[in-house]
Amino acid sequence: METIHEDTILEDFIKRIRMRREEEAQEILKKAEEEAMKIIEAAKEEARIKALKEAERIVQEAESKSIMMKRIAETKARLTYRLRILQEKNKLIEAVFENVMEFLKEKVVPSAEYEKILEKLILEAAVAIGGGELKVILSKPCQLDFENLAKVVEEKTGVKTKFETILKPMSFIGGALVTNKDESVIFDNTFEGRIKRMKKDLIREVSRILFQDRERPSPKGG
Amino acid sequence: MDEEFDIIRKAEEEAERIVEDAKKKAQLVIAEASLRADKEADALRKSILEEAERKAREILAMAEKEAERIMRGTVEEEAEKLRKTARAKTQEAVSFIVKRVLEVE
Numbered sequence: 001m002e003t004i005h006e007d008t009i010l011e012d013f014i015k016r017i018r019m020r021r022e023e024e025a026q027e028i029l030k031k032a033e034e035e036a037m038k039i040i041e042a043a044k045e046e047a048r049i050k051a052l053k054e055a056e057r058i059v060q061e062a063e064s065k066s067i068m069m070k071r072i073a074e075t076k077a078r079l080t081y082r083l084r085i086l087q088e089k090n091k092l093i094e095a096v097f098e099n100v101m102e103f104l105k106e107k108v109v110p111s112a113e114y115e116k117i118l119e120k121l122i123l124e125a126a127v128a129i130g131g132g133e134l135k136v137i138l139s140k141p142c143q144l145d146f147e148n149l150a151k152v153v154e155e156k157t158g159v160k161t162k163f164e165t166i167l168k169p170m171s172f173i174g175g176a177l178v179t180n181k182d183e184s185v186i187f188d189n190t191f192e193g194r195i196k197r198m199k200k201d202l203i204r205e206v207s208r209i210l211f212q213d214r215e216r217p218s219p220k221g222g
Numbered sequence: 223m224d225e226e227f228d229i230i231r232k233a234e235e236e237a238e239r240i241v242e243d244a245k246k247k248a249q250l251v252i253a254e255a256s257l258r259a260d261k262e263a264d265a266l267r268k269s270i271l272e273e274a275e276r277k278a279r280e281i282l283a284m285a286e287k288e289a290e291r292i293m294r295g296t297v298e299e300e301a302e303k304l305r306k307t308a309r310a311k312t313q314e315a316v317s318f319i320v321k322r323v324l325e326v327e
Contacts, residue, residue, distance in 0.1 A: 010226055014233040021237030025244030032248030036255030040262055047263030055274030062278030066285030073289030081297045088301045092308040096315045103316055120326040194323050202319055209315045210308040
């Protein structure tokens with residue numbers, strides 16, 4: 001009877017030892033799991049903070065790039081716009097000059113007034129050269145009285161003047177090219193030559209007429 | 223009596239082993255947690271950055287569209303208006319030039 005009782009006490013004692021240690025083990029594991037959760041959460045939080053900063057930088061960079069892209073596009077668009085409008089204006093102005101050449105060829109040169117105009121052009125050139133032995137290059141035959149014309153030049157310059165006419169058909173539309181004898185001095189009073197000399201001013205005026213503005217397109221070929 | 227002590231000692235040793243096992247297991251749990259933490263942090267970082275990059279792509283795509291819209295502009299309409307105005311004034315301009323070309327002082 002005594003032995004049975006002692007056995008029970010011993011079993012109880014052993015059981016308690018085991019239970020206490022098991023509880024201790026459970027507690028260790030519980031703490032380890034809690035610690036593990038903390039480690040994971042801390043790592044995630046740290047990663048989240050770092051990633052959010054990086055994300056912010058990425059978005060900010062994209063936003064800056066987008067602003068830059070829009071600015072570049074606006075600048076490009078403005079330049080393209082101005083260039084395109086300028087090209088269009090130049091084209092329209094050139095078309096006017098083409099119309100002018102056509103008008104001179106079709107309406108002025110065949111007209112009855114042409115010889116009077118031609119006379120004035122030759123006179124202007126001859127006086128500018130200073131008279132003397134002059135060559136007059138024409139694009140088509142004319143009925144001008146060159147002897148009389150020479151007298152007018154002599155009156156204006158005081159230099160005895162004589163004209164030699166040379167015909168060069170198709171070389172220009174109208175007007176005349178006047179040179180001295182050795183062709184060292186040339187006065188280009190052809191229609192083309194006159195237009196070329198006046199082109200800058202003409203472009204400005206034509207631009208004002210066509211577009212009612214002061215913006216001056218860059219002259220093309222003159 | 224000796225036998226009883228022996229039983230108690232063995233029981234204590236066994237109980238001690240349980241605690242030691244628990245400690246080893248705890249170390250393993252923490253070590254695994256460190257690895258898991260790295261993986262989870264990496265996944266989180268990846269997902270946040272992917273979202274940011276998606277947003278950035280969206281912003282840039284919108285900017286590109288806007289830039290295209292700006293570039294298209296209304297230049298052709300303006301050019302047409304210019305041609306229309308100029309056509310109406312061409313004759314005046316031609317007459318002006320002809321007059322100047324034929325004008326000799």
